[in-house]
Amino acid sequence: DAGITQSPRYKITETGRQVTLMCHQTWSHSYMFWYRQDLGHGLRLIYYSAAADITDKGEVPDGYVVSRSKTENFPLTLESATRSQTSVYFCASSSRDRGSNEQFFGPGTRLTVL
Amino acid sequence: AQRVTQPEKLLSVFKGAPVELKCNYSYSGSPELFWYVQYSRQRLQLLLRHISRESIKGFTADLNKGETSFHLKKPFAQEEDSAMYYCALSGGSGYSTLTFGKGTMLLVSP
Numbered sequence: 001d002a003g004i005t006q007s008p009r010y011k012i013t014e015t016g017r018q019v020t021l022m023c024h025q026t027w028s029h030s031y032m033f034w035y036r037q038d039l040g041h042g043l044r045l046i047y048y049s050a051a052a053d054i055t056d057k058g059e060v061p062d063g064y065v066v067s068r069s070k071t072e073n074f075p076l077t078l079e080s081a082t083r084s085q086t087s088v089y090f091c092a093s094s095s096r097d098r099g100s101n102e103q104f105f106g107p108g109t110r111l112t113v114l
Numbered sequence: 115a116q117r118v119t120q121p122e123k124l125l126s127v128f129k130g131a132p133v134e135l136k137c138n139y140s141y142s143g144s145p146e147l148f149w150y151v152q153y154s155r156q157r158l159q160l161l162l163r164h165i166s167r168e169s170i171k172g173f174t175a176d177l178n179k180g181e182t183s184f185h186l187k188k189p190f191a192q193e194e195d196s197a198m199y200y201c202a203l204s205g206g207s208g209y210s211t212l213t214f215g216k217g218t219m220l221l222v223s224p
Contacts, residue, residue: 033211033212042200042214042217043158043200043217045212048211102160102163105159107156107157
């Protein structure tokens with residue numbers, strides 16, 4: 001049972017480059033989320049998706065693009081990376097099968113933008 | 115708007131001491147509250163949710179709607195409890211996203 005996975009786990013890139021972070025879940029959860037984790041800010045929602053082909057902005061969407069062509073995948077793209085996007089990125093998924101908004105998190109991707 | 119406040123960035127206690135991590139929220143309806151834990155460089159894991167009223171790893175949390183609080187408590191802290199703890203809130207009706215507090219780092223010293 002792989003659950004929810006992210007790749008790469010670590011990435012170093014340069015300012016201005018495009019970077020795509022991958023997220024894959026095996027539970028067929030309808031909902032998927034991208035967060036960034038920064039010291040002093042906790043977790044902030046970047047984008048989320050309620051189903052394939054349905055996405056919506058979170059608290060800090062600027063500079064990011066998402067897509068969801070398949071239920072199990074939710075890639076996050078930084079179109080032109082900036083140093084302020086250096087962060088740890090977490091993907092999460094959720095289902096309301098049990099009547100709860102509990103989210104399950106991936107292992108994170110540590111991104112450094114030089 | 116919904117908001118979660120964790121007033122302490124760092125809480126340092128000795129092994130065996132009681133622990134209380136504070137969480138206050140702002141939400142106009144009936145929220146769903148969670149505590150997540152993140153051990154060093156690991157993924158976030160659900161610790162507790164108020165609707166299940168369970169005790170996990172000795173931790174408990176009670177939703178106090180009058181004080182809009184969901185404090186996390188443990189009577190005797192263990193060194194392995196050292197981690198970052200996040201309180202999170204979700205709107206109760208239908209589906210909504212989670213709003214996280216900024217987290218409290220718990221350090222338990224021997």
